[in-house]
Amino acid sequence: MIATLLLVLVACAIGAFVIGRNRAIAIAGGKVASLHSRPSHHGASLAIVCVVPALALIVLWSIIAPNVMDTAVLSRFSAELADYGVPQIEGFLRDSRAVAFGGIAGFTDELTEQAAAYYQSLNATGNMILAAGTALFVLAGLYLGYRAIKLRTRARHLVERFILVILIACSAVAILTTIGIVLSLVVETFRFFQKVPATDFLFGLHWSPQSAFEGAGREALAQDQSKIFGAIPIFAGTLLITAIAILVAGPIGLMSAIYLSDYAGPRFRAVAKPILEILAGVPTVVYGFFAALTVAPFLRNLGESVGTSVSSESALAAGLVMGIMIIPFVSSLSDDVINAVPQSLRDGSAALGATKSETIRKVVLPAALPGIVSALLLAISRAIGETMIVVMAAGLAANLTINPLEAVTTVTVQIVTLLVGDQEFDSAKTLAAFALGLALFCITLTLNVIALRVVQKYRERYD
Amino acid sequence: MNENPVALGSEAETSSKTAVKMRGTGVDVFYGDKQALFGVNLDIPENQVIALIGPSGCGKSTFLRCLNRMNDTIDICRVTGEITLDDQNVYDPSVDVVELRARVGMVFQKPNPFPKSIFENVAYGPRIHGLARTRSELEEIAVTSLEKAGLFEEVKDRLHEPGTGLSGGQQQRLCIARAIAVSPEVILMDEPCSALDPIATARVEELIDDLRQNYTIVIVTHSMQQAARVSQRTAMFHLGYLVEEDETDTIFTNPSNPKTQDYITGRYG
Numbered sequence: 001m002i003a004t005l006l007l008v009l010v011a012c013a014i015g016a017f018v019i020g021r022n023r024a025i026a027i028a029g030g031k032v033a034s035l036h037s038r039p040s041h042h043g044a045s046l047a048i049v050c051v052v053p054a055l056a057l058i059v060l061w062s063i064i065a066p067n068v069m070d071t072a073v074l075s076r077f078s079a080e081l082a083d084y085g086v087p088q089i090e091g092f093l094r095d096s097r098a099v100a101f102g103g104i105a106g107f108t109d110e111l112t113e114q115a116a117a118y119y120q121s122l123n124a125t126g127n128m129i130l131a132a133g134t135a136l137f138v139l140a141g142l143y144l145g146y147r148a149i150k151l152r153t154r155a156r157h158l159v160e161r162f163i164l165v166i167l168i169a170c171s172a173v174a175i176l177t178t179i180g181i182v183l184s185l186v187v188e189t190f191r192f193f194q195k196v197p198a199t200d201f202l203f204g205l206h207w208s209p210q211s212a213f214e215g216a217g218r219e220a221l222a223q224d225q226s227k228i229f230g231a232i233p234i235f236a237g238t239l240l241i242t243a244i245a246i247l248v249a250g251p252i253g254l255m256s257a258i259y260l261s262d263y264a265g266p267r268f269r270a271v272a273k274p275i276l277e278i279l280a281g282v283p284t285v286v287y288g289f290f291a292a293l294t295v296a297p298f299l300r301n302l303g304e305s306v307g308t309s310v311s312s313e314s315a316l317a318a319g320l321v322m323g324i325m326i327i328p329f330v331s332s333l334s335d336d337v338i339n340a341v342p343q344s345l346r347d348g349s350a351a352l353g354a355t356k357s358e359t360i361r362k363v364v365l366p367a368a369l370p371g372i373v374s375a376l377l378l379a380i381s382r383a384i385g386e387t388m389i390v391v392m393a394a395g396l397a398a399n400l401t402i403n404p405l406e407a408v409t410t411v412t413v414q415i416v417t418l419l420v421g422d423q424e425f426d427s428a429k430t431l432a433a434f435a436l437g438l439a440l441f442c443i444t445l446t447l448n449v450i451a452l453r454v455v456q457k458y459r460e461r462y463d
Numbered sequence: 464m465n466e467n468p469v470a471l472g473s474e475a476e477t478s479s480k481t482a483v484k485m486r487g488t489g490v491d492v493f494y495g496d497k498q499a500l501f502g503v504n505l506d507i508p509e510n511q512v513i514a515l516i517g518p519s520g521c522g523k524s525t526f527l528r529c530l531n532r533m534n535d536t537i538d539i540c541r542v543t544g545e546i547t548l549d550d551q552n553v554y555d556p557s558v559d560v561v562e563l564r565a566r567v568g569m570v571f572q573k574p575n576p577f578p579k580s581i582f583e584n585v586a587y588g589p590r591i592h593g594l595a596r597t598r599s600e601l602e603e604i605a606v607t608s609l610e611k612a613g614l615f616e617e618v619k620d621r622l623h624e625p626g627t628g629l630s631g632g633q634q635q636r637l638c639i640a641r642a643i644a645v646s647p648e649v650i651l652m653d654e655p656c657s658a659l660d661p662i663a664t665a666r667v668e669e670l671i672d673d674l675r676q677n678y679t680i681v682i683v684t685h686s687m688q689q690a691a692r693v694s695q696r697t698a699m700f701h702l703g704y705l706v707e708e709d710e711t712d713t714i715f716t717n718p719s720n721p722k723t724q725d726y727i728t729g730r731y732g
């Protein structure tokens with residue numbers, strides 16, 4: 001029903017547009033320039049006046065109507081439902097709706113059939129009212145809007161303002177969502193800190209939330225509870241893996257960027273750059289099994305052959321593969337900033353007798369440095385947020401170590417394991433995930449802000 | 464276009480006055496298949512200013528960039544013929560282009576200071592060529608170069624501020640100081656004043672006149688007045704050919720080629 005109405009509205013909008021435009025042209029009597037607004041503005045504004053109130057009615061209706069119908073059904077059958085509990089009543093309503101409008105009903109009896117019939121009649125009435133209301137709004141809008149079309153009517157302003165409102169609404173969605181996410185993180189983190197002291201979380205050296213004891217006797221163990229949420233080991237693990245990744249991606253990415261921008265011929269560049277960017281598009285889970293099935297065993301065998309023990313899940317394996325994964329970020333962004341260094345600087349340096357590599361080291365790279373730094377920072381925040389590779393290649397053991405040959409775990413991985421499986425929503429274990437999420441968010445936010453600031457500074461330099 | 468104009472400034476006359484610093488003989492330049500210069504023969508006299516004039520696209524910059532082999536940086540560019548610096552062919556395989564460019568410096572049309580401090584801009588060349596062994600030597604080179612470029616007084620209090628923060632005219636003088644700092648013998652200038660206002664232009668022109676004592680200068684300019692003011696000799700290019708070369712006074716008062724006549728009187732389209 002509502003879908004049909006919406007289709008009709010679209011048709012109305014198109015019709016109103018044509019009517020409004022033609023009316024405007026007719027009023028202008030051939031001299032379109034004498035209109036304040038273009039004919040198409042008049043058309044669009046008539047369409048808006050016609051359709052937007054009706055649309056609002058439909059939206060409002062589809063929010064309110066189900067509740068109204070439920071209330072009506074409940075009051076009608078209140079006698080029969082007197083001894084039902086809340087879950088039963090909900091089940092009853094669900095089943096009746098299913099019978100009435102199609103769907104899978106769990107349990108049907110005489111009463112649900114009756115309720116279903118009532119639902120259907122309510123719905124039919126409602127739809128008629130809605131259709132009538134919509135038609136009324138459309139016609140009223142059409143009439144008023146049509147009459148309002150005059151030579152000096154400021155239709156353009158209405159259209160512009162309408163567009164502005166839509167733009168604002170869209171950006172509000174993005175902004176409000178972000179604010180909502182951050183707020184919920186903050187609130188849940190706060191609740192977590194009521195169960196586990198913030199200091200224990202931030203400075204504790206022991207992380208094993210899987211041993212959190214749920215159920216009877218929990219209170220007796222409350223003392224130890226807080227001691228298993230020490231986040232230091234997993235932040236250390238994150239740091240270790242990220243550092244390895246940057247050690248791999250930084251030099252390789254930067255040097256390939258230099259090659260691409262200053263040495264490679266245009267034909268090689270045209271091929272190599274897209275390929276590098278494809279590397280960025282490989283799903284991380286593919287990198288993950290590459291890390292777990294190829295790199296990790298290779299490292300372990302290598303370790304055996306030189307006589308050191310490498311655990312089969314190691315920070316090194318995850319870090320190396322993650323490094324490969326973020327090479328495209330570093331190289332592609334750095335290539336862009338290196339290219340942005342004006343050719344005149346290179347010429348100036350060459351004219352002083354500098355060789356190409358001197359020019360790059362002493363003029364081009366320093367000039368591009370801020371951009372390169374921000375490329376690295378973006379790559380780092382990408383690495384910090386990466387989960388899949390680490391789950392598959394670095395393991396779940398929260399070891400506090402800086403030995404890259406051992407298994408470590410990261411913040412993102414722990415968030416996953418905390419939330420996988422059935423969880424009580426307000427257990428300390430679940431809430432810990434929010435605290436970790438908030439901490440991670442703060443870190444990447446800081447990195448991004450720094451990167452942005454650096455880029456801004458860089459922009460000012462050549463103008 | 465099958466006439467084959469040759470340099471009219473007779474060699475005997477030139478060399479009787481002053482030594483030849485650089486000499487181009489039969490210089491052809493190709494960009495890919497397109498020929499941009501046709502058999503140019505031109506002498507660059509020592510310790511003088513020679514101006515290259517001619518309509519846009521006639522090959523002035525191309526010739527200038529042959530003199531310090533800046534054309535090497537353009538992949539499709541090919542140079543034939545001979546260009547000598549003190550009787551040594553600069554395109555000879557034994558010549559190190561780094562060394563050549565240290566001896567033949569260049570100042571560009573648009574000021575292009577490095578995004579470094581004023582001091583670092585000037586110290587850049589001496590550093591890469593190892594001209595100074597100590598910091599104080601380096602500072603001395605920087606200060607003398609800035610003084611010669613007539614910029615020192617204006618910037619002495621802010622040597623460590625970015626060179627890009629200077630005005631356009633100051634930036635161009637900084638670029639000249641940067642070129643001087645490696646003690647070149649020849650300085651090539653490609654329209655060095657075209658991005659400057661008249662006052663800054665006057666300063667740079669004064670500077671060019673001073674520099675003539677110690678350096679050989681080749682300047683490309685679109686301003687006839689500028690050519691007349693700063694140069695002793697003038698070479699007129701047209702469509703890739705060197706049309707005429709003579710003393711600046713002669714060129715401007717009594718040119719022998721009608722094309723030159725048209726160009727300097729502004730009748731050229």
Ligand SMILES: Nc1ncnc2c1ncn2[C@@H]1O[C@H](COP(=O)(O)OP(=O)(O)OP(=O)(O)O)[C@@H](O)[C@H]1O
Nearest residue numbers: 494499517518519520521522523524525526537539
């Ligand atoms: N990098 C290049 N690639 C291809 N052709 C070029 C290149 N540089 C110059 N040319 C061509 O060579 C010819 C001479 O150019 P050049 O820059 O030497 O002219 P110019 O006399 O300096 O002109 P202007 O006074 O406008 O600077 C022109 O036809 C130009 O199109």
Ligand SMILES: [Mg+2]
Nearest residue numbers: 523524525653
């Ligand atoms: Mg030019």
